[in-house]
Each structure stands twice: as structure tokens, then as C-alpha cells.
Amino acid sequence: MSSTSIGTVDRLSAGEFSGSVGELAALLADTVADGASLGFVSPFDQEAAAAWWRTRAPAVADGSLAVWVCRDAGGINATVSLALTGKPNGRHRAEIVKLMVHPGARGRGLARALLATAEAAAAAAGITLLILDTETASAAEHLYLAEGWTRYGIVPAYAASPDGSLKDCSFFYKELTSGPGAPA
Numbered sequence: 001m002s003s004t005s006i007g008t009v010d011r012l013s014a015g016e017f018s019g020s021v022g023e024l025a026a027l028l029a030d031t032v033a034d035g036a037s038l039g040f041v042s043p044f045d046q047e048a049a050a051a052w053w054r055t056r057a058p059a060v061a062d063g064s065l066a067v068w069v070c071r072d073a074g075g076i077n078a079t080v081s082l083a084l085t086g087k088p089n090g091r092h093r094a095e096i097v098k099l100m101v102h103p104g105a106r107g108r109g110l111a112r113a114l115l116a117t118a119e120a121a122a123a124a125a126g127i128t129l130l131i132l133d134t135e136t137a138s139a140a141e142h143l144y145l146a147e148g149w150t151r152y153g154i155v156p157a158y159a160a161s162p163d164g165s166l167k168d169c170s171f172f173y174k175e176l177t178s179g180p181g182a183p184a
Contacts, residue, residue: 006110007072009117014061020069021057023076025050027102032162034103037135042162059083068117070101070110077105080114082122093129094122099140111143123176130176135161136168149174 012020028049032040040048059065064086070078078101084094096118101110122130134140136154145151149172158169 006108006113007070007077009068009070009113011117011121012060012067012069014057017060017067018057020076021050021053024053024067024069024079027076027079027100028053028098030102031100035162036100037138037159037161037167038098038100039159040162041160041164044162056081066118066121068114068121070105070114072105077102078110078114080111080118082118084127092127093131094127096130096132099132106139111140112147115143115147119174119176128176130174131172133158133169133171135159136170141170144170144172147174 010016025046026049028038028040029044029046032038032042032044032049040052056065056067060067064084066082066084068080069076080099081097082094083097085091096115099111099114119130132144132149134144141151151170151172153171154168155171156168157166159167161167
């Protein structure tokens with residue numbers, strides 16, 4: 001756990017993850033309701049969000065998915081996950097997934113803090129390449145560009161937004177500078 005001006009940032013153990021599914025579900029449902037492109041379309045409620053989070057529990061338990069949360073006095077208000085690849089030829093890479101901040105907690109640096117935490121943990125684990133995708137022209141895309149990520153392509157009409165409209169998707173990578181096999 002680390003404490004910052006934005007509250008605490010914690011990596012959830014498997015037990016903590018299971019105990020946090022309700023809060024994570026509320027965060028996911030609220031974020032999707034606010035229009036965030038996270039892979040879900042409306043109608044999408046807290047029950048569906050909880051069911052989705054529960055499907056992630058085995059990956060958290062086996063270590064192939066790391067989940068961090070930001071908390072303040074009201075509970076979990078932001079999260080990010082780091083998904084390791086299971087492929088023998090891809091053990092050096094991972095994917096940043098489900099970075100989300102509650103609509104009422106935006107503009108306080110939570111996304112930036114969570115992204116930095118996940119990047120540092122990846123580097124410490126020997127990961128040298130991170131990838132992610134996000135809706136083109138979104139606030140998230142601007143964050144990734146500002147944080148040194150490289151956009152390597154845009155696919156038109158790639159994914160449906162919560163309202164069902166098709167949106168372009170930007171794909172990013174970031175090379176990390178520590179760990180075995182890191183770029184020079």
C-alpha cells in the first residue's frame with residue numbers, strides 16, 4: 001500500500017479482490033453509465049459488472065492479473081489492472097486493462113497515479129513492453145500520450161461505446177527501461 005495526496009493505492013490480494021467485487025462493480029457500472037469505453041454496452045448494471053469482476057478472480061489468484069485500486073474515505077474510486085500474457089514468446093510483455101476513475105473523482109490525478117504504479121510494478125517484474133488500447137480522442141488517449149506511450153495505430157469503428165455507436169480505437173505501446181531484456 002502507498003499513500004498519496006489522492007488517497008491510498010493498493011494492490012489487491014486474491015482475498016481482498018473477492019471482498020472488493022461489490023465496490024469494483026459499482027465503479028465499473030458508474031463509469032460505463034458515464035460513457036466510458038471499457039468493453040460494455042448499455043444496459044449494463046451493477047449486477048452484470050459484479051458478474052464480470054468475479055470472472056477475473058481466478059486470474060488474480062494465479063497472479064496473471066494484478067489489480068490496483070485507489071481509495072478515499074468513500075471507498076474505491078479508481079482501478080487499473082495489469083494482465084500478463086501466458087504465451088511462452090510473450091513473457092516480456094503485459095497489457096494495461098480497465099483503467100477507470102469514478103466520474104466524481106476525475107481531475108485529481110488518480111489515473112496518472114494508477115498508471116505509474118502499474119508501469120513500475122511491470123518493470124520490477126521484468127516486463128519490458130506494455131500495450132493497451134483506448135477510444136480515439138478520449139481523455140484516456142490524451143493521458144497515455146502525455147505519459148509517454150506511443151500510438152501505433154488507429155482502427156476505425158473498432159468497438160461499440162456504451163450507447164452502441166461504433167468508435168475508433170487507438171492502440172499504444174510503451175517500452176520499459178528496467179528488467180531483463182529491456183531496450184537500451
